[in-house]
Amino acid sequence: MLTRALIVFLVLLNVSVALWWMLRGEPVVADVEPPAGVAQLQLLDDTETRQPQQGSVAAPPLQDTTVESPSASSPTQTPLPPSATPSAPETPPTVEPASGTLAATPAAAVTPAAASPATPQRCIALGPFPDRTGAQAAQGKTGNALTQARLQEQAVPGSTTRFRVMLPPAASREAAQATVQRIVAAGLSDYYIIAQGPDANAIALGQYRNREGAERRLAAVQAAGFQARLSGGEGSATWWLQGALAEGQTPAGVRQRSGAAQQRSLDCAGLR
Missing domain, CATH: 3.30.70 (Alpha-Beta Plaits)
Incomplete structure (x- = not known):
């Protein structure tokens, strides 16, 4: 019983909606008058937007001169006059260097010169x-x-070199022996008294094959206080x-x- 009543209700509801749809009138659109001095935006037909035939003069494009109506929330905007329209920035003129003036160029990278090898x-x-x-x-x-x-x-x-460190010949054999005692007291060794020849009674303090050794011996004898000399090696x-x-x-x-x-x-x- 409840189901039948629900079905009848739904049928009546659908019939009511259909009748309302059929009997409703066309919607009335209120004409809104634009503000004074404001141009209207018109839609052009598709045929008018096509490119004009050869020989005809194309109409200049319409400029959008619509100005928004003033409101409390936005400030009034007015189109700028043609003279106030900002133009593209001009390209600065190229300044060429004066005659005789060298143009600045980036310094070239200086390559260190390869070090020349040292001369042996x-x-x-x-x-x-x-x-x-x-x-x-x-x-x-x-x-x-x-x-x-x-x-x-x-x-x-081919020659045999000999260098000798010697004290000059003494006046007698006794004087030479007295000098030998002084040499021993000074801590020197390797000495002998020459018995004969032009250097008789002289005291030899060493014989060497090179001058360096002989000069070292001479320096030591002289440091001990004796007047020795170097002989030999000539020629x-x-x-x-x-x-x-x-x-x-x-x-x-x-x-x-x-x-x-x-x-x-x-x-x-x-x-x-």
Whole structure:
């Protein structure tokens, strides 16, 4: 029973809605008058928007001159006059440099020059000189052309070089023996009295094959208070001037300055 009443209600509701739809009138649209001085927006027909035929003059496009009506929430907007319309920014003129003025250019990257390899050191020996005095004179002539200079004595091939450290001959044998006692008291050894010859009663304090050893012995004897001297070696050895060439010097040029007759290449390690 309840179901039937619900069905009847729904049928009546649908019939009422259909009758209302059929009997309703067309909606009335109220004409709204635009404000005075405001142009109306008109829709153009599709045929009017097409591109004009060849030979006809196209109408200029309409400009939107619609101005929003003033309201309380937004400020009044008015179109700007043509003279006030902002124009595109002008391109600044190109200023060319005056004649004779160099234009500034970025500095080119400076590439460090490759370091040139150091010139290897060259060492030479100049000589031969007959004695130490001649070698010293040659060293003075070379000046700064030869660095790390030193004098070197070399034995003559085939000869036997002997250097002796001696005290001068005493007046008698007894005087020589008295000097020997003083030598022993000073702590020196290796001595003997020469018995005959031009050096009779002289006291020999050592015999050496190289000058360096003889000079060390001579210095020790003189430090003990004795007037010793060095003898021997004449004619059996020569002297050489050794050193490293200064920058810019040549072996031939340095030899010519020193007055030496010969020059020899030398290992620089021997000068250190």
